[in-house]
Amino acid sequence: MKLLFSDTSPYARKCVVAAHEKGLADRIEIERVNPFETDFHEVNPLNKVPCLVREDGPSLFDSFVICDHLDRLGGGDPLIPAAGTDRDRVLRLHAIGQGITDAALNLRSQVMRDAKLDTPLPKDWFIDRQWSAIQKSCKLLDQEIDSLQGTLDLGQISVGTALGYLDLRFPESAWRHHAPALATWYETFSQRPSMQATAPKG
Ligand SMILES: N[C@@H](CCC(=O)N[C@@H](CS)C(=O)NCC(=O)O)C(=O)O
Known part of the structure; x- marks a missing residue:
């Protein structure tokens, strides 16, 4: 999977921190984009980062949705308690x-x-x-x-x-x-x- 990412985006950073904590950092390819200069509407109609592009399903946005997905995919304690x-x-x-x-x-x-x-x-x-x-x-x-x-x-x-x-x-x-x-x-x-x-x- 690939994360459309910008170095200064705090939302994108939240997702990468979550990926590190869940042991998933190695499985995510980081693609740096400037959302104000690059058109990626085909994967995110809002053209915002972060956006997680997956081989096995539709792309995911926004940062909370991506973190929730990574939380269920990765190992260790849940970052979002179930109930x-x-x-x-x-x-x-x-x-x-x-x-x-x-x-x-x-x-x-x-x-x-x-x-x-x-x-x-x-x-x-x-x-x-x-x-x-x-x-x-x-x-x-x-x-x-x-x-x-x-x-x-x-x-x-x-x-x-x-x-x-x-x-x-x-x-x-x-x-x-x-x-x-x-x-x-x-x-x-x-x-x-x-x-x-x-x-x-x-
Ligand atoms: N609610 C979104 C906010 C994402 C967002 O606003 N990202 C900024 C970068 S920090 C962006 O891509 N802005 C481009 C734009 O507003 O067109 C999230 O949590 O992911």
Whole structure:
């Protein structure tokens, strides 16, 4: 199988971290694409990365769907618990990580769009909304830090890759200041071999 991938995409990184953790990294060919320059609508009508192209079935997107597939395909403990309150906890954490990532991507897109426009659009309400989502999510994770401990799951991977993307695009962001316990957690989490092997190059 082949993963359409971009070096700086936090969604694609989440899938590759999951693949490493499930012992599947060697079975996935990575094909680097720029979704803004390459047309791959035939395998993903949204033309977004990540996209998992399979020999034995239709291509899969988005990142959660790919991670869920890899989770069932690979070995070891499940990254997404099958049922119960543990499943709720992991999916909730995943949603927070995904939300931080979406907000940071929105900010990044706005920065890129403004750079192309002569007269920047009024944007403060939008920018403020994204930063507020990021700050409030980090604070919540900080207060609920126990939910990030224990056996590895997709919630942890989602939060870890979201924070990695924040550091990549907005190194000046003060999320650590507002969330010291989360910062300590991330310090350890980012040392995992799967995170080290997938650290974005910029
Ligand atoms: N919800 C999707 C988001 C994927 C996404 O937005 N990927 C970005 C790269 S980080 C992309 O391909 N953007 C191209 C575009 O927006 O046209 C997921 O979780 O996979």
